[in-house]
Structure formats: structure tokens, C-alpha cells
Amino acid sequence: MTPLLEIADLHVRIGSSHILQGIGFAVPATGVTAVLGRNGAGKTTTLKAVLGIVPKTGSVRLDGEEIGALPTHAIVRRGLGYAPEDRGIFAGLTVTENLRLAERGRGPHRYDLVYEMFPELKQRGAQRAGTLSGGQQQMVAIGRTLLNDNRMLLVDEPTKGLAPKIVTEVADVLERAAREVPILLVEQNLALVRRIADHVVVIEQGTVVHTGEAASLLSDPDLTRELLGVA
Amino acid sequence: MSNIVLLALTGLGLGALYFLIASGLSLIFGLADVLNFAHGLFLAVGAYGTWWSSTHLGFPFVPAVMFGVVAGTVTAVLVETLLIRPLYRRTIEQVLVTVGLSLAGVALLQAAFGADPLTFPRPEWATGTTRILGAIVPNDRFLLIGAAVVVLVAIQVFLRRTRFGLIVRAGVEDRTMVTALGINVRTAFTLVFAIGGAAAALAGALAGVYFGNVSPGQGTSLLIFAFIVVVIGGMGSVTGSAIAAVLVGLVQQFTSFYAAAGVGEASVVLLLAVVLLARPGGLAGRAA
Numbered sequence: 001m002t003p004l005l006e007i008a009d010l011h012v013r014i015g016s017s018h019i020l021q022g023i024g025f026a027v028p029a030t031g032v033t034a035v036l037g038r039n040g041a042g043k044t045t046t047l048k049a050v051l052g053i054v055p056k057t058g059s060v061r062l063d064g065e066e067i068g069a070l071p072t073h074a075i076v077r078r079g080l081g082y083a084p085e086d087r088g089i090f091a092g093l094t095v096t097e098n099l100r101l102a103e104r105g106r107g108p109h110r111y112d113l114v115y116e117m118f119p120e121l122k123q124r125g126a127q128r129a130g131t132l133s134g135g136q137q138q139m140v141a142i143g144r145t146l147l148n149d150n151r152m153l154l155v156d157e158p159t160k161g162l163a164p165k166i167v168t169e170v171a172d173v174l175e176r177a178a179r180e181v182p183i184l185l186v187e188q189n190l191a192l193v194r195r196i197a198d199h200v201v202v203i204e205q206g207t208v209v210h211t212g213e214a215a216s217l218l219s220d221p222d223l224t225r226e227l228l229g230v231a
Numbered sequence: 232m233s234n235i236v237l238l239a240l241t242g243l244g245l246g247a248l249y250f251l252i253a254s255g256l257s258l259i260f261g262l263a264d265v266l267n268f269a270h271g272l273f274l275a276v277g278a279y280g281t282w283w284s285s286t287h288l289g290f291p292f293v294p295a296v297m298f299g300v301v302a303g304t305v306t307a308v309l310v311e312t313l314l315i316r317p318l319y320r321r322t323i324e325q326v327l328v329t330v331g332l333s334l335a336g337v338a339l340l341q342a343a344f345g346a347d348p349l350t351f352p353r354p355e356w357a358t359g360t361t362r363i364l365g366a367i368v369p370n371d372r373f374l375l376i377g378a379a380v381v382v383l384v385a386i387q388v389f390l391r392r393t394r395f396g397l398i399v400r401a402g403v404e405d406r407t408m409v410t411a412l413g414i415n416v417r418t419a420f421t422l423v424f425a426i427g428g429a430a431a432a433l434a435g436a437l438a439g440v441y442f443g444n445v446s447p448g449q450g451t452s453l454l455i456f457a458f459i460v461v462v463i464g465g466m467g468s469v470t471g472s473a474i475a476a477v478l479v480g481l482v483q484q485f486t487s488f489y490a491a492a493g494v495g496e497a498s499v500v501l502l503l504a505v506v507l508l509a510r511p512g513g514l515a516g517r518a519a
């Protein structure tokens with residue numbers, strides 16, 4: 001099967017630091033691909049580089065098309081949904097406005113799906129997003145990616161700082177979404193990775209040190225410890 | 232009492248001019264991070280466009296103002312697309328270009344129309360007065376205030392009810408995230424310049440009515456006060472600009488009448504300092 005996203009020789013330099021040093025991996029067209037790695041390894045920067053949010057060199061191909069030189073908005077319009085690490089919520093806008101802003105093209109926009117997964121977002125439609133809890137903000141962030149008919153979702157640490165009950169809720173949603181659209185997921189919660197990820201990419205100091213099946217990495221405690229510093 | 236009424240309405244009229252200039256400055260800064268000193272040029276184009284179409288084309292007042300506003304809007308769009316767009320993220324160059332444009336604009340206007348003030352076309356009714364609570368108030372104050380209210384409402388409707396308005400409000404908060412939703416935020420930059428240019432050009436025309444004449448340097452002091460209004464109101468907030476414009480206009484009028492001319496300007500600067508100490512982000516900005 002040809003991969004959906006192919007990244008090759010990706011370099012990111014910000015100021016004098018060489019943050020990504022030739023990242024390369026492929027994301028299959030189905031399932032969840034988890035990007036793992038210690039704090040500061042370059043996971044977030046990798047997603048940002050794919051989206052053209054940080055300046056980079058190297059190649060990014062989506063379904064065979066080179067998108068590396070396009071501006072961010074054009075890359076996203078190729079069919080990418082992004083839920084960033086800081087959630088990227090517009091605090092002064094209402095929940096409904098946050099969702100409306102994310103509508104791309106003519107649609108149809110899948111509000112039925114979003115409100116079914118996150119009924120709270122419908123109830124709180126008129127509330128300013130800045131006054132939502134962290135979990136609710138994450139729902140807005142993920143909801144925005146589900147609104148459009150995306151070819152792939154890029155989701156950065158969606159469960160960071162959330163209460164266990166909400167972590168489960170978010171995991172359920174991602175698992176369900178992944179049946180329709182492949183997800184590139186940055187996640188530190190290994191239990192969650194074990195549950196929903198099919199493939200893994202491990203990044204260390206701006207390079208890829210491991211790729212493979214999620215199950216085979218996580219069932220090998222020695223390798224997991226070596227790569228991630230945890231068991 | 233009659234003094235108070237006259238001062239209040241004159242202060243509000245002046246505040247109306249400040250608001251018309253400041254609203255665009257504030258949106259442009261809030262969305263695009265551009266300190267647009269070329270705003271004075273848009274103002275001058277509006278004023279001279281109105282004057283020129285009235286004296287040379289024989290336009291009646293309202294069409295002449297519309298001509299000036301269109302000329303100011305076109306100028307703003309050209310300035311944004313040709314000069315500022317290539318320099319986004321290069322703050323110092325931007326400031327140099329916009330300041331240079333402002334100076335060059337004044338010099339060009341001077342070369343074309345002379346340095347002396349030119350008598351500005353005014354409709355009959357704007358030169359009359361109205362008695363309110365014993366005060367004899369020049370009618371142009373009502374024109375200024377009315378125009379600013381209409382523009383305020385129009386900008387609010389645009390910001391709250393249209394998709395582009397939604398993009399502008401979101402972009403003021405987090406421009407990168409707007410582009411990460413697949414939106415070309417540069418289009419909104421151009422639009423904000425167009426809106427700012429139109430409002431500033433209208434201010435230019437109305438300043439001509441208020442002062443009775445137009446001269447190349449007229450926009451400069453208005454622009455300085457408008458920048459103060461933007462900072463007091465909070466960068467990026469149109470409502471903040473409106474409130475600050477009223478405050479500045481009133482403070483300036485009352486203090487220069489009851490203290491001395493010149494104290495008005497000083498007290499505006501004092502107001503600026505007080506607001507910034509209490510709320511560094513301005514009235515509508517995030518409280519620090």
C-alpha cells in the first residue's frame with residue numbers, strides 16, 4: 001500500500017538551533033500512526049514543519065503530491081486537519097464561531113458528527129471558548145478537524161493535562177475517527193498509544209530512531225525503555 | 232451650562248475624527264502587526280479627493296466625499312499590496328516605508344496643490360448652527376458624530392456577522408492558527424487596509440469640513456492623536472478605540488478650555504500614561 005504522507009530529509013533550523021535534523025518517515029493511509037519521543041525531541045516541530053508553520057527544508061508528499069513548498073493554508077486545504085498542542089482555540093470567539101471558522105470549502109460540514117461526539121459543544125455554542133475547561137477546549141480543537149472531509153488528521157498531545165475520564169472520552173473519539181481518516185498522533189500517554197495506535201515513529205533529538213508496528217514496540221519493555229525512557 | 236454642552240459636542244466631534252482614523256489603525260495593527268504610519272496619507276487623499284472632485288468636477292458635497300473615500304480606499308489597497316505585503320514580518324522596514332510614504336505623500340500634495348490651506352467645500356447646512364440647552368453648536372459637530380456612529384456600527388456588523396469579520400477577529404488573536412485552518416489570512420489583511428483606508432479618507436473629508444480648509448500637513452496631528460487613541464483603547468479592539476476616542480476628545484476640549492490651550496494636548500498624554508500604568512494592554516486589552 002502506498003503511504004498517504006511521505007516525509008523525507010526534513011530539516012528545521014530556528015535561530016542557531018538545528019531542531020529537526022533530517023526527519024523521514026511514511027504515514028500509512030489507514031489507522032493511527034503515533035509519534036513518540038521524549039520532551040523536546042521535535043515531535044511538535046515535525047507536525048508544524050509538515051504544515052509549513054515553521055520554515056523548513058526537505059520533502060513532504062501527500063498522496064504523491066509534493067506539498068513542501070506550499071503556504072500553510074494551501075497545505076491544509078489539501079485535506080489536513082490540525083489540532084495543535086496548545087489547542088489553538090480562539091478565546092474571544094464563541095464555541096460556534098470557533099467551529100464555523102474551521103469550515104472549509106462548500107461542505108457539507110459535519111456538525112452532526114461533531115455534536116454527536118461532543119454534545120457539550122452544542123449546549124455551550126454561545127459560550128466564549130476562553131471560558132471553557134481544558135477538556136472542553138480540546139473537544140473544540142478536535143471537533144474542528146472532524147468538521148471537514150479531511151484526508152488526514154494531525155493531533156498533538158490531545159490528552160495532555162486532562163482528567164482521566166476526559167482522556168478516555170478523547171481516546172474514544174480518536175479511535176472512532178480513525179476508522180474513517182488516518183491520524184498522525186503525537187502522544188506521551190503510552191497506555192493510550194497501546195490502545196489506539198497501529199504504527200509508531202520514535203523521534204530523538206530531531207531524528208527518527210525507530211519506526212514500526214505499535215504492538216511490537218510496546219510489547220518489548222527493553223526497547224520501550226531504551227527509546228522512550230519508560231516501561 | 233452652554234459652555235459645557237458646546238465643549239462636550241465639540242469633544243465628541245473631535246473624538247469622532249479620532250475614532251475614524253484609529254479604528255483602521257487598530258485593526259491593521261491587531262491583525263497584521265503593522266504600525267501603519269501611511270494612514271495619514273489615506274486621510275490626506277480623502278481630504279484632497281473630496282476637495283478636488285468638488286472644485287474641479289463640480290461634484291456636490293456627498294458625491295465629492297464618496298469620491299474622496301473611494302480614492303483613499305484604492306490608495307490603501309495599493310499601499311498594502313505593493314509596499315507592505317512584501318515586508319510582512321520585517322517591522323523596521325515596514326515602519327520606514329510607511330513613514331516615508333507619509334512624508335512623500337505630504338510633499339507630493341504640497342507640490343500639486345501648494346502648501347497654503349485651501350478652502351474646503353461645505354454644504355450649506357453644515358455651516359449653520361443649532362441651539363441646544365442654550366448653547367450655539369455648529370452643525371458640523373453632528374455630521375462628525377453621526378458619521379462615526381454609522382462607521383462604528385458598520386464595522387461591528389462586519390466583524391460580528393460576516394465570515395471575513397470572523398476571520399479578522401480570530402486573526403487578531405492568533406494569526407498562525409487561522410492559516411492552520413486553511414484560511415489565507417493575507418486576503419483579510421488587504422480587506423482591513425481597505426476598511427481602514429475608507430474610514431481614514433472619510434475622516435480626512437470631515438476634518439476638512441470641521442477646520443473649513445485642507446492643507447498637506449493636516450493629517451499629521453490627527454494621526455498622532457489617533458495612535459494615542461489606539462494605544463489607550465487596546466490594539467486590535469474597535470470598541471476600545473471608540474471609547475478611547477470619546478475620552479481623548481472630551482479631555483482635550485475640556486482641559487484646553489478650563490486650563491489653557493496646550494494643556495489639552497498635555498492632558499491627553501497624561502491620560503495615556505495613566506491608562507497604560509493601570510492597564511498596560513489598553514482599555515480593551517488583556518489586563519496585566
Ligand SMILES: Nc1ncnc2c1ncn2[C@@H]1O[C@H](COP(=O)(O)OP(=O)(O)OP(=O)(O)O)[C@@H](O)[C@H]1O
Pocket residue numbers: 014015017019037038039040041042043044045046085
Ligand atoms: N520557536 C523555537 N525556537 C527555538 N527553539 C525551539 C522553538 N520551538 C521548539 N524549539 C526547541 O526545539 C526542540 C523540539 O521542540 P518540540 O516542541 O518539537 O518538542 P516536542 O517533542 O514536541 O516536545 P514536548 O514533548 O515537550 O511537546 C526543543 O528543544 C525546543 O526547545
Ligand SMILES: [Mg+2]
Pocket residue numbers: 043044045085
Ligand atoms: Mg510537543
